Amino acid sequence: MTTATAGPAVAPTATPPPRSRRSGPGLRGETRAAYGFLAPALLLLVLFVAVPLAWAAVISLQRTNGFGAGTFIGLGNYARLLSDPTFWRSALNTLLFTALVTPLSMALGLGAALLLNSVLPARGLLRSVLILPMAVSGVATALIGLLVFDQNTGVVDSALRAVGLPSISWQSGSAPAFASVVLVTLWWRMGFNMLIYLAGLQGISPELTEAATLDGCTTWQRIRYVTIPLLGPSSFFLLIMNVIYSFQVFDIVYVLTGGGPQNATSVLVTYAYDTGFDTRDQGYAAAIGIVLLLLSLLFTAVQWRTNRSRDLVD
Template sequence: MTARAREALAGYSFAAPTLLLLGVFVLLPLGGAMAISLQETNGFGEGTFVGLDNYRRLVQDPVFWRATVNTALYTVLVTPAAMAIGLGLALLLNSALPARGLLRSVLILPMAISGVATALMGVLIFDENSGFLTEAARVLGLPQIDWQTHGPAAFASVVIMTLWWRVGFNMLIYLAGLQGISHELHEAARLDGANSWQRLLHVTVPQLKPQSFFLVILNIIYSFQVFDIVFVMTGGGPERATTVLVTYAYDTGFVTRDQGYAAAIGVVLLAVTLVVTGLRWRAERRREETE
């Protein structure tokens, strides 16, 4: 055996456990979901092959399109907001601020809490009958907001709790990037007459492009797959106002027991996620090539 062959064999040996786990827990379930999406099932017994009928149903399903719009709106709101707030907090904690270590720990703490626990906290805060905001509004004599029965308000409550949960992670990534920026760049810009805002726009933000690209992709993927917060806080209501693609797939697969149609929703969601991520990746590569 040649040296090159031994090197290749060693490389495949190291990669084999990861490839095995990937195949068993990702590729096989994905293949099974695609197969089920071509069947008509009711949760009992074997399904009946129907080809692309489930995908044709999606085109004519108003609930599917409502869930798609809600998912897209959720992504558009959460992704830039989480990144902007995270960057602002990172800039604040990267400065000479008293008790920076304590503040970092407090902001990162939500990352250690599960999505279900976060959603339960959201229920305690936004409950219309006994929630914290409801009681605070009563004490202060302010008008009460129908957080659970008014569609836009319910959607806003989900977005707010998501931001509370995700901002710490964005802040942590940006903070690591800020600490890797050379002070000489800021000093040179300061000597050239740039003020704080100009240094932020023309020095700090460009140096954080790798972190921003990483966070965009990660926030988009998370937003497309959001389930626990929506399911616990609103259940997709009121009147489908907070129904997203994953909660609709869950209801279809485990409540109405139409696993074939639910699998089709999941396959479409995967395809959309891959397309959006691929387009964002390609745009970033083109931008790097033109610079």
């Protein structure tokens, strides 16, 4: 009987990984071309954003009076903020303004987008009317609001007096003044929110709502459990944009009320403006601006870490 002898084992030859087609001189050339196209925008960003921010941070560490060089005082301006009642009043007004305007403007924008996304007569005309405030500046919008809410010659008070009702002190009353700022801002911001939500609605597949209808869902259930979750990325974007805008509101407040009466409508930006250009204390105004920047960055970072709907796709 013959015994078969096994031959020597042959080690398998390792196949080298395929070379990436995107490596080499071609990729480096594309990278240089990309940086070349980005260079003008990056240069403008550095010149008009990074440099002013850095200079504002430097000025916030100085005591200034608008004339001559400032005196370095370290964190003195920031310590002064802690005992400044006007700063805290302005900060509270800013937070209250943000808490009112952000959800209300987003809700109104969503409602308008749902209507304009349906079979509605004259949709094009209504869409143009809602978007029209976006075409004018905040100052022009505030001037229109002043024509409506002026307590002496405004449209609202004139109509109230015509029907025998007492007029409202839009400029001399704390609560009415704040309400007029909120109402004008809602009118201005609703069109932008509507436009973003409308784009999101038109990106939702009709089969999803049709399937929900066949399953017996009511209109509200379709909106609550299908439409709103799929609008998660749009809502995340609008939340960030509306909060940042509310933190930085200036023109509407300054034209309508000037921060009065008795700082009832003063916000952080108007307080920083008055401090920097009226009292000429640029160092303290820069400190207010840096605090406002840090609050905006903190809110954006928290929302980015906690909001999971930002990457939702349908």
